[in-house]
Amino acid sequence: MHIKICAEVFDPWQEIQLHQHSAQNLAGKFGATSVFIGTMRDFNGGDDVKGMTLEHYPGMTEKQLGKIVAEALQQWPIINALVVHRVGDILPNEPIVLVAVWTSHRGDAFDASRYIMEALKSRAPFWKKERLQSQAERWLVKNTDGYL
Numbered sequence: 001m002h003i004k005i006c007a008e009v010f011d012p013w014q015e016i017q018l019h020q021h022s023a024q025n026l027a028g029k030f031g032a033t034s035v036f037i038g039t040m041r042d043f044n045g046g047d048d049v050k051g052m053t054l055e056h057y058p059g060m061t062e063k064q065l066g067k068i069v070a071e072a073l074q075q076w077p078i079i080n081a082l083v084v085h086r087v088g089d090i091l092p093n094e095p096i097v098l099v100a101v102w103t104s105h106r107g108d109a110f111d112a113s114r115y116i117m118e119a120l121k122s123r124a125p126f127w128k129k130e131r132l133q134s135q136a137e138r139w140l141v142k143n144t145d146g147y148l
Helices: 012-022 060-075 106-123
Strands: 002-006 032-039 047-056 078-086 088-090 095-103 126-132 137-142
Touching: 002 060, 012 032, 012 078, 012 095, 032 106, 060 078, 060 106, 078 106, 095 106
Parallel strands: 002 078
Antiparallel strands: 032 095, 047 088, 047 126, 078 095, 126 137
């Protein structure tokens, strides 16, 4: 299991490939990999968005993400998992989050990756400030179209 917070743009497919290569002892042990990639869009709440700043609480954020993955491990027979999350300034079309889960069967992979992603969105300590085309800025108070 690996959790990574990064301030740089990342290539989700390269992260998956690097993670799989680093866990070569698992080759042939999994039958399914479920991948979720969240990408920044250029609209929210009916407004055009030109960028976002994503802040986190170092140490606390990684701990919470680890707890979420541990909960998933208790519910599904996960063989391996990877969570990569961006912080800092993000532009439309850049990846924000990657969740990958390796299991023996697809149902477990789908269910576990969805659980991790939904828990991350509702419980991980991240704060988002959008920069709008109108030059205004706003802090989001919830993860979907909730802003001040």
